[in-house]
Amino acid sequence: MPDKSLAAEYSEPVKHDEKENRTVQVFGVELKDLDGGGTLKKQYAGQVLQVGTKVEELRNGLEAAIPYFEEFSGAKVVLTALPDETFIDEMEKDLSQQHRFDVVLVPGAFAHSYAQSGYLKELSxxxxDKSVVSPNLDLDDFIPSLLDHYGYYKGKLYALPFKPDAQILFYRKDLFEDIRNRELFQNQTGKPLKVPDxxxxxxxTARFFTLAYNPQSPVLYGFNMMGKADWSxxxxxNRLGAYGGKDVDKDFKPGFHNDAGVQAMKTYVELEKYVPPxxxxxGWIEANRRFIEGDxxxxxQWPGLSKAxxxxxxxxxxxxxxAVVPGAGGVKSPTMGAWTMAVANNPLRQxxxxxxxxxxxxxxxxxxxxxxxxxxxxxxxxxxxxxxQVTSANPIYPVLAESLSRVKVSADPDVPFVISKLNTxxxxxxxxxxxxxxxxxxxxxxxxxxxxxxxxxxxLYE
Structure with missing residues (x-):
């Protein structure tokens, strides 16, 4: 998912001292574990590590940590960032044939396909190995939905979560707090105006804020959504899990071939009444642009909208x-995605x-x-x-954390080898x-x- 965090506006590492005992701070938090819990002592000097990922924010995120890793490990890191348009094809080709990379940053669901194909090493x-693992690893500290859904495959750990995603409800809080809108909504519906659950x-609520249905609406449209192919x-x-469905079950059978799937699909029929024609x-760019224009x-949307x-x-x-995306029957189930770090099973560089x-x-x-x-x-x-220090600088984070705790459906159907086909x-x-x-x-x-x-x-069917 295209995604840039609101925190980008606030976070810059601060070096108070360039010497060995320097202090590094982010959000005012002093980073005390830059040596891997004491396990990095330049023992990898002379080794070269080949890392593969995608361009832009993922590449930039790794680049922020690489200088510190090189300093404390002694190793040289070579980072290759593949273009967005061909990323999946190039990554799979490398893991299966070219064998350049030692470690990769890839979409979580695709990591399962790579694990099934034998392209990744189990991390256990x-x-x-107590001589290798950091005492500060603490697997239980990863957000459970991320580690359970994307880290493990068939009961074995193949990846560590690097970047989370969950669909979020963005709303105009100024409109919801406006006394005139609150009074008008109360008069029209007999209910208080609130963020929909x-x-x-x-x-x-979308109907109330759509000018075609409410001539007193302060904006043109109550809702907006991506309707372009590949984005829709x-x-x-976002509704499927709330209605009790899934993309696929444990046997890879469709988990939406039921009333839950029909009800989730019907969402479009109603919501299209309240969106721009x-x-x-x-897609991502056009929908976000329309939202920030203010009507x-x-x-x-994915959290990256917050930055724009x-x-x-x-x-x-x-x-x-x-807010967490609205649900049904007391259940909310925003769509989740993630990018994960995995060790390549590289036969040329064991x-x-x-x-x-x-x-x-x-x-x-x-x-x-x-x-x-x-x-x-x-x-x-x-x-x-x-x-x-982190949450106060980033108002989306409490909602993102809650959203990740509620997820039931992945952004990509988690079926080895055929994820792209199922997405299509x-x-x-x-x-x-x-x-x-x-x-x-x-x-x-x-x-x-x-x-x-x-x-x-x-x-894949037995």
Whole structure:
């Protein structure tokens, strides 16, 4: 998911001293664990570590930590950042054929495909080796949903979470706090105006803030969403878990071929009444631009929208609130994504495996991960969401932490080998509904048949 954190506006490491005993601070937090819990003593001097990831914020996040890792480990780190457009294809080609990389930063669901293919090393042997593992590793400190869903595969640990994502409800807090809007909503509905908790409340509130339905609305549209192909499926997945469905079950059978899937798909039919008429042309950039122009009351989006919304020149700067996406039946289930660090099972560079593990452990550490926030990579450690210096500088963080604790559905169907195909099928189903080609019921039926066919052809059904 494209994502840059609001913390980028606040976080810059501060070096008080360039000597060995210097102090490094982020958010006013002194980073005391730059030597891997005392396990990095320049013992890897002379070794070269090859790291692979994607361009922009992921590359920048690693670059923030690399100088410290090189200093304390003695190793030289070579970072290769693959372009966004070809990242998945190039990464898989490298892991399977070229074997350049020792350690990789990849999407969590794709790490499972790589583990299934034998491209990654299990991390437990390194963790169980007391001469290797940092005493400060503390696996229990990772946000449980991230580690459980993306770190483990078939009961074995293959990856450590580096960057979390969860869909968030962005709303115009100035509109919700305005006394005139509150009185008008009360008069029209008999209810107090509040940030919606349920999908029905979302419909009602979106209608109130849509000028076509309420001539006294201060904005044109009550809601906005991405409707462009490749970007449109997350409104569906934001509802699917709340209604009791899943993308796939433990046997890779469709978990949406039921009433939950139909109800989640019907969300588009109602919400499109309250969005800009050209929303089907909106991807990440277009939808965010429309929101920060100030004529939309609410939008579900990845956390990166916060940086654009709070930037200088934004018409909604200082006017945004954050909430967990609305649910149903007392259940909220925002869509989750993550990027994870994994050690490549590189047949040409087996001697670098221990160093590769140490790098993955290092950049996901409690202290060190604060270095990455300025480049748009939010924390994956529960303890960092409890640090007042971090949360006070970043109003989205309490909501992001709560959202990650509620997730039930992944941004990418977690099925080895065929994730990209299933994503395409989800998008096609959504597009067929929002472009009024088929009913939600027909779209779910067709998508379920396609899912089963692709998974069967991949040989994943026993």
């Amino acid at each position: 042997p390194f963790i169980q 349920t999908i029905d409340e979302l419909y009602e 499926r997350w409104t569906f997945t 050209d929303y089907t042309d909106y 939309v009351a609410m939008m579900e 919304a709070e930037a200088a020149g934004s018409r909604v700067q200082g006017k945004i609130g954050y 001697e670098s495996s221990e160093l590769a593990y140490k790098f993955a452990e290092y950049v996901t550490g409690k202290d060190v991960e604060l270095l990455k926030i300025s480049s748009g990579n939010d924390p994956t450690r529960s303890s960092n969401y409890r640090r007042p 099928m989800q998008e096609a189903a959504v597009q067929s509904v929002i472009r009024h080609k088929v009913s939600p019921e027909q779209a779910v039926e067709q998508m379920a048949e396609q899912f089963e066919q692709v998974v069967r052809e991949a040989g």
